[in-house]
Amino acid sequence: MWAWFHKLSSPKYYYEWAGKWLPWLAGITVILMVVGLYWGLVVAPTDYQQGESYRIIYIHVPSAWMSMFVYVVMAVAGFVALVWKTKISEIVVSECAVIGAMFTALALITGMLWGKPTWGTYWTWDARLTSELILLFLYFGVIALYSSIEDKRVAAKAASMLAVVGVVNIPIIHFSVTWWNSLHQPNMDIISENPSMDPSMLWPLLVMATAFKIYFVWLLFIRIRNEIISRERTTNWVRKLIAES
Amino acid sequence: MDGKWMFVWGSYGVAFVAMVFSVVFASRRKKKLAREIEESLEE
Amino acid sequence: MRAKRKQRLIFVTIVLLGFSAATALGVYAIQKNKTYFHTPAEFAAGSVPQDQLIRVGGLVVEGSVNRFDDGVTTEFDLTDTAGTVTVRYKGLLPDLFREGQGIVAQGKLNNQGTIVAQEVLAKHDENYMPPEVAEALKASGASHPENIPKNNY
Numbered sequence: 001m002w003a004w005f006h007k008l009s010s011p012k013y014y015y016e017w018a019g020k021w022l023p024w025l026a027g028i029t030v031i032l033m034v035v036g037l038y039w040g041l042v043v044a045p046t047d048y049q050q051g052e053s054y055r056i057i058y059i060h061v062p063s064a065w066m067s068m069f070v071y072v073v074m075a076v077a078g079f080v081a082l083v084w085k086t087k088i089s090e091i092v093v094s095e096c097a098v099i100g101a102m103f104t105a106l107a108l109i110t111g112m113l114w115g116k117p118t119w120g121t122y123w124t125w126d127a128r129l130t131s132e133l134i135l136l137f138l139y140f141g142v143i144a145l146y147s148s149i150e151d152k153r154v155a156a157k158a159a160s161m162l163a164v165v166g167v168v169n170i171p172i173i174h175f176s177v178t179w180w181n182s183l184h185q186p187n188m189d190i191i192s193e194n195p196s197m198d199p200s201m202l203w204p205l206l207v208m209a210t211a212f213k214i215y216f217v218w219l220l221f222i223r224i225r226n227e228i229i230s231r232e233r234t235t236n237w238v239r240k241l242i243a244e245s
Numbered sequence: 246m247d248g249k250w251m252f253v254w255g256s257y258g259v260a261f262v263a264m265v266f267s268v269v270f271a272s273r274r275k276k277k278l279a280r281e282i283e284e285s286l287e288e
Numbered sequence: 289m290r291a292k293r294k295q296r297l298i299f300v301t302i303v304l305l306g307f308s309a310a311t312a313l314g315v316y317a318i319q320k321n322k323t324y325f326h327t328p329a330e331f332a333a334g335s336v337p338q339d340q341l342i343r344v345g346g347l348v349v350e351g352s353v354n355r356f357d358d359g360v361t362t363e364f365d366l367t368d369t370a371g372t373v374t375v376r377y378k379g380l381l382p383d384l385f386r387e388g389q390g391i392v393a394q395g396k397l398n399n400q401g402t403i404v405a406q407e408v409l410a411k412h413d414e415n416y417m418p419p420e421v422a423e424a425l426k427a428s429g430a431s432h433p434e435n436i437p438k439n440n441y
Contacts (some may be wrong), residue, residue, distance in 0.1 A: 050412060109259050113255050133314060134310075145300070183325075185411070213265065233281075
């Protein structure tokens, strides 16, 4: 197990290993997305209270879940980068920051488009909305730190520190709707016998959430491979790889 | 059609553009990088 | 090279300053809005200040909605079962506004104990179901999920 992790931390091995996964990840993402979208937009019934606008949940909730999930991945990679200083973990931090920022922005935008027809406003300074906005700033901070320092090893160290420290925001986002009075609805209960969503509506949500997760891995692998080539451009194996293709 | 569909299509549209564009952008960067390295090899 | 490094240092400093400012603002906003809304019980206890912009959240009391003759003003009572407070609002109500619905109104408490609202937002819960299921639930005697008072109203 550890030997395998060790092997994976070699840029060359990782590049080849991730490359093998790409077509599978692409295929699964597309299939799950098509199924999830059709199920959520066409098959799933209308909500008794919100009508059609509740369908934004199938894009909003997966984005919001991913915005937090990606942050945790980034923070763990940041911790590994600070302790073991492996190149791959440094790259994971910088690439997760970009993807996570996209998911956070999507969660905020789709949330605004959902808020208008249901609450009656695009934005309000509710604890959930505010803490999610702080998450976006955290991602921007990590991206800015990484891209503004020229020496990538130093840049990764600074970015990793911010990523690790910022992880305190994650429980704040999750529990904001429980700890404080908020306009945002409480967290859904999806694991008990009586989920807060009818099964006919819950299934497409789970499909979309899985699709988003696989999409994230797919995009992350593409981006990590790019960054490996960019960083290792002077090494023999990259030169050989480019010359052969 | 319910006026609320406007918001639904809007949110799906934004997400679709962002997610597809991210993959396209990443794939194009790969080609650009390969070209850059190739040029440096020829020199 | 030195000039470039200096430029970079200035850039990083600006980014970090901007980032800190944004986070500080966010934390301040959460602090300030931690009590995003007050409950009707707090009004009954008199612990809510007058003439200050505040929010109140609760369920619209059945049969309390009173539309004025001018066509734009509405008065209704909000309750959290422990207290009731009257809200007056001039303007368009959100689609989800109905009796039994969770509502958050922002406005000022006047000296008659009525809240003169500037904004009325509909709060919805985390329950989603098709209309048939909602009807069946109602028929089986269980109240509408939106009518079950939640502890955070």
